[in-house]
Amino acid sequence: MSARESAHRVVAIDGPAASGKSSVARALAKQVGFNYVNSGAMYRAVTWYVLKNNVAPGDAAAIVRLLNNTRIDCTLADKGSRILIDDVDPTAHLCDDRVNEEVSLVSSVPRVREILVEKMRVLARDQDVVMEGRDIGSVVFPDTPYKFYIDASPDVRLRRRQAQGLRDQIAARDRADSSRRASPLIIAEDAHVIDSSNLTIEGVVGEIIGRLKMKGMEIS
Ligand code: DC
Numbered sequence: 001m002s003a004r005e006s007a008h009r010v011v012a013i014d015g016p017a018a019s020g021k022s023s024v025a026r027a028l029a030k031q032v033g034f035n036y037v038n039s040g041a042m043y044r045a046v047t048w049y050v051l052k053n054n055v056a057p058g059d060a061a062a063i064v065r066l067l068n069n070t071r072i073d074c075t076l077a078d079k080g081s082r083i084l085i086d087d088v089d090p091t092a093h094l095c096d097d098r099v100n101e102e103v104s105l106v107s108s109v110p111r112v113r114e115i116l117v118e119k120m121r122v123l124a125r126d127q128d129v130v131m132e133g134r135d136i137g138s139v140v141f142p143d144t145p146y147k148f149y150i151d152a153s154p155d156v157r158l159r160r161r162q163a164q165g166l167r168d169q170i171a172a173r174d175r176a177d178s179s180r181r182a183s184p185l186i187i188a189e190d191a192h193v194i195d196s197s198n199l200t201i202e203g204v205v206g207e208i209i210g211r212l213k214m215k216g217m218e219i220s
Helices: 021-032 039-052 060-068 097-107 110-123 136-140 154-163 170-179 201-214
Strands: 010-014 035-038 072-077 080-085 129-133 146-151 192-195
Touching (some): 010 021, 021 129, 021 201, 035 110, 039 097, 039 110, 072 110, 192 201
Parallel strands (some): 146 192
Antiparallel strands (some): 072 080
């Protein structure tokens, strides 16, 4: 399915690691009554599965072979998204240190992206979604008129991760995510950029909603 076939509304929220986009996307989805989809969780789920099967995260051919024999189910439920890999729910492992370390590498494999992008488009086929990630506005839904790029200074992002009690080399991850060949993290030409360094979640959500209304979205 191509991005053009999605009949429903997609709000794309992209940005680097720990920019605040997850909190913003979740709060925004709740306020406008859309489903919240965290595409990073899908890449994390596949990374966990690759590691669980002792496949080297740098071995793209072995990852593709593994995924050829794996069922990945992505569904919407209770206004959020769920992922099952061969019937197993990986949610508890998505922020494991090993997953944090290897997710950029696994998500740079073009076939991994192809598989997951298709799943993302299917999720948005029948329902409205707020979807966050790195390439949602640039690649997954290039035709949506609702694109946002949330940024924050490196210091603020590091402090946010530490406050979550997570060990995460965000600078290294950003470098890898921005420099990979397949769908790197970029600011889509028509995205509205918000620096959240000195803003609250409510402040950012308020700015997005103002913008959505300006673009003619009806919000109840
Ligand atoms: O949003 P996050 O930090 O949980 O994402 C984890 C990783 O997944 C990120 O470092 C790169 C990858 N990712 C991606 O390549 N494309 C997306 N749309 C979302 C995430």
